[in-house]
Amino acid sequence: MTLISFVVPAFQVQGYLRECLDSILSQPYDDLEVIGVDDASPDGSGEILVEYAARDPRVRPVRLAENVGLGPARNVGLDRAVGEWVWFVDGDDWLVPGCLPHVADRLVATRPDVLIVDHVRAYWNNVGTRSAMEEVFPEPPGEVTFRLRDRPETMRLLHTAWNRLVRREFLVERGLRFAPGWYEDVSFSYPALLAAERIGVLDRICLNYRQRRTGAITRTRGDRHFEVFAQWHRVFELMDRWGPEVAALRPAVFERMIWHYLTVLGHGARIAPELRPAFFAQVHADYVRFLPPEGYPVPPGLGGVKHRLVAAGRWRTFSALRAAHRVEEQARRSARRVRRRVLPVARRGAQKARDVALRKYYRAELRRPLDPTLAVYAAYWYRGYACNPAAIYAAARRLAPQVRGVWIVRPDRVATLPPGVEYVVAGTPDYYRALARARWLVNNVNFPDHVHKRAGSVHLQTHHGTPVKVMGLDQQRYPLGAVGMDFAQLLRRVDRWDHSVTSNSFSTQMWERAYPATYTTLEVGYPRNDRLALATPEECRRVRAELGIGPDETVVLYAPTHREHLPGWRPPFDPDRMRDVLGPPGRVLMRSHYFHDRDRSPRRRSAAGVLDVSDHDRVEDLYLAADVLVTDYSSAMFDYAVLDRPIVVYAPDWDAYRVTRGVYFDLIAEPPGAVALDFPALLDVFRSGALRAEEAEQARQRFRARFCALDDGHAAERVVRRVFLDR
Numbered sequence: 138m139t140l141i142s143f144v145v146p147a148f149q150v151q152g153y154l155r156e157c158l159d160s161i162l163s164q165p166y167d168d169l170e171v172i173g174v175d176d177a178s179p180d181g182s183g184e185i186l187v188e189y190a191a192r193d194p195r196v197r198p199v200r201l202a203e204n205v206g207l208g209p210a211r212n213v214g215l216d217r218a219v220g221e222w223v224w225f226v227d228g229d230d231w232l233v234p235g236c237l238p239h240v241a242d243r244l245v246a247t248r249p250d251v252l253i254v255d256h257v258r259a260y261w262n263n264v265g266t267r268s269a270m271e272e273v274f275p276e277p278p279g280e281v282t283f284r285l286r287d288r289p290e291t292m293r294l295l296h297t298a299w300n301r302l303v304r305r306e307f308l309v310e311r312g313l314r315f316a317p318g319w320y321e322d323v324s325f326s327y328p329a330l331l332a333a334e335r336i337g338v339l340d341r342i343c344l345n346y347r348q349r350r351t352g353a354i355t356r357t358r359g360d361r362h363f364e365v366f367a368q369w370h371r372v373f374e375l376m377d378r379w380g381p382e383v384a385a386l387r388p389a390v391f392e393r394m395i396w397h398y399l400t401v402l403g404h405g406a407r408i409a410p411e412l413r414p415a416f417f418a419q420v421h422a423d424y425v426r427f428l429p430p431e432g433y434p435v436p437p438g439l440g441g442v443k444h445r446l447v448a449a450g451r452w453r454t455f456s457a458l459r460a461a462h463r464v465e466e467q468a469r470r471s472a473r474r475v476r477r478r479v480l481p482v483a484r485r486g487a488q489k490a491r492d493v494a495l496r497k498y499y500r501a502e503l504r505r506p507l508d509p510t511l512a513v514y515a516a517y518w519y520r521g522y523a524c525n526p527a528a529i530y531a532a533a534r535r536l537a538p539q540v541r542g543v544w545i546v547r548p549d550r551v552a553t554l555p556p557g558v559e560y561v562v563a564g565t566p567d568y569y570r571a572l573a574r575a576r577w578l579v580n581n582v583n584f585p586d587h588v589h590k591r592a593g594s595v596h597l598q599t600h601h602g603t604p605v606k607v608m609g610l611d612q613q614r615y616p617l618g619a620v621g622m623d624f625a626q627l628l629r630r631v632d633r634w635d636h637s638v639t640s641n642s643f644s645t646q647m648w649e650r651a652y653p654a655t656y657t658t659l660e661v662g663y664p665r666n667d668r669l670a671l672a673t674p675e676e677c678r679r680v681r682a683e684l685g686i687g688p689d690e691t692v693v694l695y696a697p698t699h700r701e702h703l704p705g706w707r708p709p710f711d712p713d714r715m716r717d718v719l720g721p722p723g724r725v726l727m728r729s730h731y732f733h734d735r736d737r738s739p740r741r742r743s744a745a746g747v748l749d750v751s752d753h754d755r756v757e758d759l760y761l762a763a764d765v766l767v768t769d770y771s772s773a774m775f776d777y778a779v780l781d782r783p784i785v786v787y788a789p790d791w792d793a794y795r796v797t798r799g800v801y802f803d804l805i806a807e808p809p810g811a812v813a814l815d816f817p818a819l820l821d822v823f824r825s826g827a828l829r830a831e832e833a834e835q836a837r838q839r840f841r842a843r844f845c846a847l848d849d850g851h852a853a854e855r856v857v858r859r860v861f862l863d864r
Contacts, residue, residue, distance in 0.1 A: 139168060139170050139220040139221070140168040140221055140222065140244065141170075141220050141221070141222050141223075141224055141237075141240070141302065142170050142171075142172060142218035142219060142220030142222070142305070143161055143169060143170065143171045143172065143223075143224050143226055144172050144214030144215060144218060145157060145158070145161075145171060145173045145214070145228050146176055146210035146211055146214065146227065146228060147173060147174065147175050147176060147178055147182035147185075147186060147228040148176040148177075148178045148182065148204065148210070149180050149182065149352065150180075150182055150227075150228035150229045151178070151180040151181040151182045151185060151642070151645065152229075152646045152648070152649030152650035152651075153228060153229035153230075153231075154182050154185045154228045154229070155646065155801075156231050156650070157228050157229065157230060158171065158173070158185070158186075158196070159231075160231035160233075160234070161232055162193055162195065163234070164232065164234070164236070164238075165235060165237070165238055166237040166241055167195075169195060170195050170218070170219065171189075171196045171197065172197050172217050172218060173186035173190070173197070173198045173199065173228075174201065174210045174211070174213050174214045175199065175200045175201060176204050176205060176206070176210040177200075177201050177203050177204040177205075180645075180646075181642040181645065181646060183198070199213055199214065199217065201213065206317050206318065206321070207227075208314075208315030208316055208325075209317055211225050211298065211321075212314050212315050215314070218305055221305060221306075222244055222252070222305065223302065223303055223304075223308070224299075224301075225298040226299050226344070227299055229347045230299060230344055230347050231344070231345050232343060232344055232345075233343050233344065233345065236254075236341060236342070236343040236344075237343075239339065239341055240254060240302065240341075240343060243280065243337060246280055247280050247335070247337050248304075248335065249282050249304070249335045249336060249337035250304045250307040250329075250333035250334055250335045250336065251301050251302070251303050251304070251336050251337070252301060252303075252337040253291070253294060253301045253336070253337070253339070254301065254302070254341065254343040255267075255268055255270045255300075255339070255340060255341055255342045256295075256299075256300050256342060256343065256344040256346050257342055257344075258348050259345040259346060259347050261350045262624055262625065263610070263613030263614065265345075270294065273290050273294055274290075274338060274340065277338065278337070278340075280337070281337075282335040282337045284333065284334060284335075285333065285386060286385055289386060291330060291336060292327070292330065292389055292393050296322055296326040296397075297346075298315075298325055298326060299344060299346070300344060300346075301326070301329075303329055307329075307333070308329075311329075311332045313329055316368060316371055318364040318368065319354055319361050319362065319365065319368075320362075320364055320365040320368045321368065323365065323369055323371075323372060324368040324371035324372055324375075327372050327393070331375070331376065331379070331383045331386060331390075332379070332383075349653060350653040351654060351655055352653070355406070355407065356406045356407075357406070358406060358407060358408070360412060362408055363412075365397065365401055366398075366423060369394050369398075369423065370423075373390075373427050388431065388432065388433035389433070389434070391427055391428065391429055391433045392435075394423065394427065395420070395424060398420040398423070398447075399420070399440075399443055402416050402417060402420065413456070414452050417447070417452045418452070421447055421448075421450040424448055443455065443458070446458070495564070496587065498566055498570075499570075499572065499573055499587070502569060502573030503573045503589055503591065505573070506574075507575070507576050507593050508574045508575065508576060510541050510576070511541050511543065511571065511574060511575045511576055512533065512540050512541065512542045512543070512576065512578075512861070513542075513543055513544075513545060513571050513572060513575040513577065514526045514529075514530050514542055514544045514545070514579045514580070515544065515545040515546075515578075515579070515580045515581075515582075516580065516581050516582075516601075517581065517582060519545050519546050519547045519550070520550055521546050521547075521550040522546075522553065522554050522558060522754075523581075524581045524599070524665050525599035525663060525664045525665045525853075526579045526580060526581055526599055528667055528852075528853040529579060529599065529853050529857060530542050530558075530579075531853065532664070532667075532853035532854050532856070532857045533857045533861055536854060536857045536862070537857055537861040537862055541559070542558075542559065543559045543560060543571050544561075545560070545562075545563055545568060545571070545572075546560050546561075546563065547563055548562050548563075553754050572584070576593065576594055577594070577595045577597065577860065577861065578594060580596075580598065581599045581600060583630040583633075584633070586626060590632070590633040595635045595636070595860060596633045596634050596635050596636075597634075597635065597636045597638070597856070597860055598634045598636065598637045598638065599638040599664065599856075600637070600638060600644070601772070602771075602773075602776075603640050603641060603643065603644045603663075603775040603844055604644065604647050604651075605770040605771070605774075605800055605801060606618070606770050606794075606799060607798070607799035607800065608647070608648075608651045609627065609631075609648075609651030610624060610627075610628075610651055610652070610653070611647075611651050612624075612799070614799060615797060615799040617797045618701055618797065618798040618799065628652075628653075628654070631654045631656075632654050632655075634652075635656055636657050636658075636659050636859075637659065638659045638661065638663070638852075639658055639661075640662055640663040640775065640845075640847060640848065640852075641660070641662075641846065642660060643801075643843065644660075645660050647801050659855070659860075660847070661847060661852045661859075662847030662848045662849065662851075663776070663847075663852055665757065666776055666845075666852065667851065667853050669760060669761070669776065669779040669780055669848070670779050670849055670850035677762065680758045680761045680762050681761075681762045684726075684748070684753075684758070684762055685748075686724055686762055687722075690722050690723065690724045691720075691722055691723045691765070692724045692725075692726060692762055692763045692765070693715065693719065693724070693725050693726065693764070693765045693766075693767055694726045694728060694759055694760070694762075694763035695710060695712070695715075695727055695767045695768070696728040696756075696759075696766065696771055696773045697710075697768060698768070698769055698770045698773075700798070709789060709815075710787075710816065712725045712747040713747065714816075714820065715819075715820065715823075716745075716746045716747055718820050718824055719746075723746060724746050724748065725746060725747045726748050726762070726763060727747065727748065727749045727750065727751065728750050728751055729751040761780075763777075765783045765784070765785065766782070766783070766784045767784075767785045767787050767819070768784070768785075768786065769786065769788045770788070770794065774786070774840075778809050778837065778840055778845050779845050779848045781841065783810055783828050783829055783833065784808075784809040785810055785811050785812070786808045786811070786813070787813050787816075787819050788805065788812070788813075788814060789816065791804075791805060807839070808836055809836060809837050809840035809841075810833045810836055810837050810840075811827045811828055811832075811833045
């Protein structure tokens with residue numbers, strides 16, 4: 138029999154589900170199964186479960202025909218479980234590496250009905266807070282098991298399903314299942330503790346409880362929070378049914394009920410002000426209905442005052458007390474902020490008067506009406522006309538000619554603009570006026586912090602690549618690659634987005650996790666790849682001729698990514714030796730990352746057959762000209778794969794990179810072609826024929842199916858019709 142069955146319900150958790158599953162399947166322990174329950178999720182959660190099941194037999198996906206909610210979805214998994222113990226792990230949480238052997242050892246050694254494990258609350262800003270475990274059990278119980286009546290303080294631990302493993306036969310024998318509705322943990326966790334003969338506690342952090350910035354019911358206002366009452370009613374109905382067996386615990390359970398009600402009521406993100414009186418009235422009604430005849434342990438201090446006001450049904454006094462406490466807390470926070478604030482006197486004193494005047498001008502322009510026909514475009518921090526914004530601009534000129542497109546560029550990049558493209562120079566009055574009055578703002582990175590999101594304006598974030606390396610909030614776990622990043626400020630920028638363009642479901646999932654906000658995802662393919670998808674042989678020959686490349690030459694494009702954690706470091710690559718391997722008809726194109734544009738020299742040849750193309754403005758030209766792409770962790774591989782030509786992953790620093798910079802998937806295990814981990818191996822790929830071997834061809838086709846399915850040449854049109862034409 139399997140020892141542990143993980144039941145992982147999935148509903149709109151595509152941005153987090155991979156991390157959850159990886160955290161389970163990568164544990165140094167194998168005696169487990171994962172039952173992934175797709176609760177008719179409208180996102181890619183179900184596809185992810187199927188994908189993992191295809192490569193790991195321990196995963197068993199279940200697809201529900203209609204959405205039933207978290208509790209019933211867990212029941213579906215429970216009915217299919219075969220393990221001795223069941224662990225209900227939510228699809229947006231994840232296990233701590235290496236925890237499972239300790240959990241398994243404790244299960245085998247003590248054979249509890251319920252084993253509670255410790256957890257941390259993992260916030261979006263990479264801050265973690267401990268649970269109440271240390272407070273409830275200052276002296277850990279160790280391997281001793283107990284009944285709840287012997288350690289009633291156990292109820293002060295968080296009453297969730299995911300911080301405990303429950304013996305499956307125990308659940309079956311006692312008929313314990315999850316009820317429908319919100320707060321379903323209440324009517325499962327407390328009865329399980331009440332009925333258990335053997336409760337164990339493992340004083341080890343085993344789970345990260347993700348505190349999502351958006352999408353969690355704990356941050357969702359509405360009347361569904363009233364469903365908490367029905368869940369607690371079920372608890373007391375079970376206690377009535379079980380009678381003397383649990384009667385002595387009724388006061389402690391009652392105290393937990395009132396504590397929980399007041400926690401929900403006091404959470405401003407859950408109960409809207411107009412619903413609070415009615416919620417309080419129901420709390421009072423349940424107080425009267427379920428109050429034990431012998432009383433209960435009323436908490437001391439302010440908590441006790443709240444309990445007494447509930448008992449008396451005094452909502453106005455309760456509300457006034459709550460308001461006074463909130464004002465006091467705000468005053469304390471303001472005092473702390475003042476103490477921490479360091480006024481940037483020197484910087485303010487040195488600020489140019491021109492900058493002050495321009496910002497005032499910008500604020501004045503913000504008071505003028507939006508220009509209903511103006512769209513502002515930018516790419517790569519104003520480096521010029523490029524990437525997805527350029528493709529969308531071209532499509533908008535064709536499909537929405539009533540929209541006037543204006544590009545923002547740096548002064549040194551004006552000359553790179555195509556003829557006829559209207560532009561403003563960054564930092565000028567025209568620039569601030571365009572930013573203030575544009576109805577649409579399109580960028581593949583974030584606009585500066587001073588840009589204000591106006592009501593009625595539409596911010597379109599196109600991004601600039603499918604991610605291999607971790608991005609956004611996920612970089613907090615890899616500080617060497619996030620030096621100087623202000624993640625709180627990053628989220629303020631993200632909050633300006635109305636739409637996020639993604640090239641595939643994988644990107645959608647990762648961006649939801651890296652940039653959690655309320656934008657709408659447009660999973661339509663990458664506009665910049667339209668040209669690649671529609672390219673003809675004639676266009677490829679023309680581009681090669683413009684680059685001075687003959688029709689019979691074999692062209693290798695080498696395009697490594699930037700290593701922000703290793704400034705100045707470049708992978709070992711000898712273009713002359715590569716050229717020698719290719720032979721006389723071979724040509725090597727060298728392309729540096731755009732972050733290195735200050736180091737670019739005019740186009741030059743380092744040797745015969747080697748060409749530096751770092752200053753070439755259209756990277757798509759280089760893709761069309763190349764027969765083979767050699768890259769490492771660059772998003773170039775996803776774009777180039779649209780052409781269905783050979784790709785070689787050259788990753789000499791893979792082990793170090795994945796640990797220090799972080800990656801979203803194992804590129805070596807799931808590559809787009811042949812893989813080389815050092816330069817001699819890279820040369821052997823070309824010498825041996827591995828470049829076009831069947832294994833490499835199959836890898837590329839799998840890669841294309843996963844990442845390039847939407848790149849059909851019409852992505853820019855889809856964006857324009859949705860964003861500019863509202864279709």
